[in-house]
Amino acid sequence: MMGAMTTLLAALLDGALDDPEAIRVGDVAMTGPELLGAAAVVADQIVERPDEGPVAVLAEPTAQTVVAMVGALLAGVPVVPVPPDTGPGERGHVLTDSGASLWIGERPPEVTLPVRKVDLRQRSGDQTREAPNDGPALILYTSGTTGAPKGVLLSRAAMAAGLDGLADAWDWTADDTLAHGLPLFHVHGLGLGVFGALRIGSRLVHVGRPKPELYAAAVRDHGATLLFGVPTIWSRIAADPDSAGALRPARLLVSGSAPLPVPVFERVRELTGQAPVERYGMSETMITLSVRADGERRPGWVGQPVAGVSTRIVSTDEENEGELLPHDGETIGELQLQGPGLFTGYLGRPEATAATWTDDGWFRTGDAAVIDAGGYHRIVGRRSVDLIKTGGYRVGAGEIETALLEHVGISEAAVVGEPDDDLGQRIVAHVVVSGDPIDPDEVIAFVADRLSAHKRPREVRVVDALPRNAMGKVQKARL
Known part of the structure; x- marks a missing residue:
């Protein structure tokens, strides 16, 4: 584990990842020092601005996106990842709400912010060090299902703590090669799938698009040992026996962001020779629960708390609200947690932030769950839509x-x-x-x-x- 390190991008800044194929995004490969040199150019452009507000990055699955985000962290400003398919209305809300003062990437017609583009060929000799990890690294916007999307403030320290917990749970080391095809505007694809590799020092292969044959190629051609996917990806892989069979040499298959259907779980196990590892987290918390690499893999169960995290389930009924519920594997309650990987708050929303915390300092996830006697968790779903009282x-x-x-x-x-x-x-x-x-x-x-x-x-x-x-x-x- 790397809990003593004070930077999020620990391995990158320590000169690791010097393999020519250390970071591959689509058809572009670079070493860690090459990534750092290109990102330092971006950092120079950011710090020269009169306005030091957050930087909005068009989060396409490209090497330019990774360079831009690393550059912003080197410059000490928060990154606002903007989904490429976001409509003008939601994009306008995100940019206004976040206070973004610079746009990096191809600029849509209605965006009026100053713009910078990333040139992968440029290098800066000024290897700017990462800012102290007590400030926000990312401003991630929620899906907006209960109102306008809110900006989740994730600090460098929180992200580092969450990643160290996963490194411990998954035996994730610099000897691994991580591969995935996830979007770069969520915790899963960006926080784990990019910054995880740059912190831990494992090689990274972003396959561009989440196609079964591209996952198979990542294992076959690049030696991927650790694969990330959401249930939709694993479902497609389960329906493609040839691609699934090619994943057999991989060490760990990780599924998250939504429940993995049991038939898909069983089919993946049959075709690859190993059951997927399921885990649980939120934009506000990083990953807090996971099956360990050497742990029991049960369909529908997301394992135990990662290092540093504590959990409990409480009643939400009016007559006994907040009462602690038993860990019997059956009783459903709201999952609440504590740990070092939690967000700082919702940007500019003190009341919404306060509402997510109990009086005794536990974060309300809003998810319904059960916990068994061995500490394994099963997520029932969102209290608002997945807990039905009938x-x-x-x-x-x-x-x-x-x-x-x-x-x-x-x-x-x-x-x-x-x-x-x-x-x-x-x-x-x-x-x-x-x-x-x-x-x-x-x-x-x-x-x-x-x-x-x-x-x-x-x-x-x-x-x-x-x-x-x-x-x-x-x-x-x-x-």
Whole structure:
């Protein structure tokens, strides 16, 4: 572990990653010193500005993006990663709310900020050192499902602590080669998938687009040992036996950002010879829970707290709100946690920040979970949409979704609770059919045969596709 180091980009700044293939993004490869020299040019341009506000980076999956973000950290200013597919309205909100004073990358027509582009051929002899790690490194914007997107302030110290916890849990070292095709505007693809490699010193291969054959090529051609993916990627890999078989030499397959369906988990294990490692985190917390590299891998369970993190589950019922709940593997409560990897707050939102903390100093995740006697956690889902109160019972949507996905005719499923005069909420399943038409009544009976009767859907709706965000999470509010 590297807890004693005071910088986020520890390995990069210590001169590691000197292999010609140390950092590969798409077709571009560079050494750590080459990345640092190009990033120092960006840092020089940033510090020359009269305005020292945050820097907005067009977060395309390119080497220029990585150089720009490292350059901003060298200059000591926060990075605002802007998704390439963000519409003008949301992009305008992000830029205004963050106070961004410079745009790096191809500038959309409506953006009026000063712009800089990254030239990978330029180098600066001034190897600027990274700013102290007590300031914000990233301003990540939430998905905005409960209002306008909020800017999450993640400090260098928090990111470093989270990464060190994962290095410990996954035996992640400089001997690894990390490969993934994740977006560079989320904690998963950027915080873990770029800054993790630059802190720990493992080689990095960003495959550009998350295609099974590109993951296979990363293992075959670049010796990737550690692979990151979201469930959508693992589902595609599970449907491509040749690509999946090529992953057998890899050491660790990591899935996160959304629950991994049990059939996909089992198929990946069958084709690759190893079960995926699941983990849990948020923009506000880095990764707080994970199955360890040498730990038991159970479908649907996201393991134990990483080093430095403490967790608890509490009741959200009005009559006993905040009461600690037992770790029996069945009782559902709100997951709350403490640890060094937590965010500083929401930018300019003191009331929203305060609302996420309990009076005794625990962060409210807003997620419903169970914890078993061995400290393993299973995330039921968001309290607001995945914890359904029906007929006096508390039911987790994820358990029903898992049962639905066991049906041979269903390829995707999302369960929500809708208002019901009799039950309080009735369970409604939205399903994507993979073959012949299905009989909704038969599907309801199918679930009732596998779970308690009160957990069966009262209605099954067939849809062409489930609405998902860029990380593959189903956007249940749209259902």
